[in-house]
Amino acid sequence: MAKVFMFYSRLRTEERLLIEAARQRQIHFEPVVVSDRMWPNEIGGKGDVALCRCIGHVQNHALALTVEARGLITINPSNVMEICGNKISTSTRLSTAGIPQPDYAIAFSLEGALECAQKMGYPVVLKPPVGSWGRLLAKVNDRDALEAITEHKLHLGSQHSAIYIQKYIDKKGFDIRATIIGGIPVSAIRRCSDHWITNTARGGTAQSYPLSDELKKLLKQVHEAIGGMMLAVDLFETDSGWLVNEVNGQPEFRSSQGDITGVDVAGQIVDMAWSATCKEGEGVV
Structure with a gap:
């Protein structure tokens, strides 16, 4: 019988809510701590559904790629994780679809960052392309601050070599x-x-x-x-x-x-995941 797996790295409030929602519905639901296993492995197969609930984007994306290769339906699919996990990917996808968003630009040098800010007008916001929880965000009010922050970013390694700049919105x-x-x-x-x-x-x-x-x-x-x-x-x-x-x-x-x-968000997620087990052989897009 098909099963819903929840792969997680830390048991946060959300994961506890999902476990309780599955218990109440008496569905086949198995929580799995990702650090206790090697990947790929023999967990799950075609027709099963995986809720990928690791904290970090890199772990979630790697996990989704691995279990998708075994035929599991992942929520979300790895291609969607890739779009959402990178602010540049997200912004370009929204831009292509004509969806309104704050002005944004990408720079690869101090000179490029200064040009972006000059065209947008200060203040601007610098964000790491990959990240969450509002970490490493910087509201930049003038040229001096932009020069200092950009110089720091460009020396922090490849993850910061593409500088995502967004117009500050009050x-x-x-x-x-x-x-x-x-x-x-x-x-x-x-x-x-x-x-x-x-x-x-x-x-x-x-x-x-x-x-x-x-x-x-x-x-x-x-x-x-x-x-x-x-x-x-x-x-x-x-x-x-x-x-x-x-x-x-x-x-x-x-x-x-x-x-x-x-709204019982956890319950709706579990219901949606369980209904997806009926789509054996179908991808989720």
Whole structure:
């Protein structure tokens, strides 16, 4: 009989919620700690589904590639992880689809970074192409600061050799995190903070936020552009309309769950994963 596996590196709140949701539904669900195994191995096979819940993008992507080769359906698929795991890939995909986002540019030198900032106008935000939780973000207000930060980045190794620069958006103390499961927007929260970084992992507080028809339409466009079965989309609400800031393919969701939104996100993820076991031989795109 088909089974849902949950591969994880650390048992966070989200993974505990998924285990409990599966227990309540009495489905065939097996949590597996990735550090206890070598990969590839004999776990699972064609028709099974894998929830890839490692903390790091590199581990998740490597894991998905490995188990997909054995015929498992991964959530999300490795190609979607690759898009969401790199901000350059995400931004270019959104740009191709005509989805509104903050102005962005890529530089490979100090001179290029200075040119980007001059065209955008200060302040700008420097982000590592690969990363989460708002780590290593820098709001840059002037040329002197940009020169200093760029010089540091260019000496930190290949991971920082492509400099992702985004126009700073005054989001008035909050942004929106929306969750899409199975292509359907299911919840949204408003993340508030006195700091310009509003991630809940960095101390932002979460409030429920209504899913308007306009927002749902935009989120469905994002899903069509990115693909996948589970996405979390970070957006800015501006006077001129919505801007998509980032798209997450392996999101934490505890702030979008339960008391805050009234939505059982974990239960919907488990239901979606279990229904995918019926698609033996089919890929998930």
